[in-house]
Amino acid sequence: MTPTPLLGARTLDRQTARTLPPGPKLPTLVQTVLFAGHRKTFFPRMRAKYGDVFTIRLVPSSRVCVVLSRPEDIRDMFTTPPTVMHAGEGNQVLAPIMGAHSLLLIDDEDHARMRRQLMPAFLGNALRGYAGMIGELARADVESWPVGTPFTLHDRMRELTLEVILQVVFGVTDSTRLAELRPLVEKIVAVRPITMLAGFYPRLLKYSPWRTYLETQKRVDEILYDEIARRRTDNAGRNDVLSRLLAAGEWSDVELRDQLVTLLLAGHETTATALAWAFHELARNPSQLTAAQQAADAGDDVRLEAITKEAMRLHPVVYQVGRRVTETVDVAGYRLPRGTTIMAAIGLVHADPENYPAAGEFRPERFLSEDPPAAGTWIPFGGGARRCIGAGFTLLEATEILRAVLTRYDVHPVDPAPETAKPRNVTLVPSRGCEVIATTR
Structure with a gap:
């Protein structure tokens, strides 16, 4: 498949530029810095100045x-045929890290086929099978929390x-292998924006820190390929995601x-x-903490899930998702040329008082009422054919971890002042790491 060329400095003519939505005239590098480091304030300012649809320019190539x-x-963006709205092309910066077969990096039939093979491991029966394992890990972890002493809960x-x-x-349970994997994987997940630049400039992979990252990745890959080989020969009675994937589809080792x-x-x-973010809010809202603890004690998973949903609404972990259009399309009243990058601003939707009354307040009850948020206003997992396949797993995992903590502890803020959001790679995290003090109930 021939990649869709970016609409940017080399491909955008003046006449087309005049038909695009309005936007700032700042240099591309300045806009990129504002987007990367201050998007939670940059986007609202752009919306206030230019309206609900606006254009920014980002590196590389001053892309539109x-x-x-x-x-x-x-x-409309999410429901446009995925052959027209390519998400994989918009994520190519991740290719050196995730691999060419990653669900996030492929489009069209390749994406549909891979998604079909992944789905059985993330549906109802499979999810219920993971709950016990997650709950056991969560309970074991929270038992070791410091009591009465400040710590950063995000860590x-x-x-x-x-x-x-x-x-x-x-599905790795061997203690020796886990001990080897933990520090290696911690380095992998600590990927920084500078590391991802290699997706645009592959020649960087020859130099440090990119080369060092690749060396760590190579050792993790060796362990993963060994686990895959073992599981292909002995997969009986196992309930982990890897085992379910092997049972549900035909995979090459590289695809897995x-x-x-x-x-x-x-x-x-x-x-x-x-x-x-959920614990950040509960620690500062005594009545919400009490209600959450009662839900945890009673096995009220619906309310525990609502707490996670409201935390993800109030504090979007990922502020926007993007697509690259493969042909000229009409979106939001504008005719956008092939190669345009379109971004759905999740954070702006979640913070809009037209979508959420008292949008700045933490109210899990929004998701429990007979009049829940309107469709399309809660989108932390994206939407359409590219909606995050792990959404159900995430909500299940959060529910089990909330239960494990709330049945054991009261959680108090070290500083009652709210923590601001700061960028950490592609996510927005609590600025002080969610500093709390846990006390035994």
């Missing part, structure tokens, strides 16, 4: 990015969600490896951050 913030426009959540990936997704690394990178930091 049209940002959408109305649910109806984003719904603990990252350690715990990494353990879930290693044992529940990869790329999906496992994708699940690691897409599902580790995001889930940990969503949980950190």
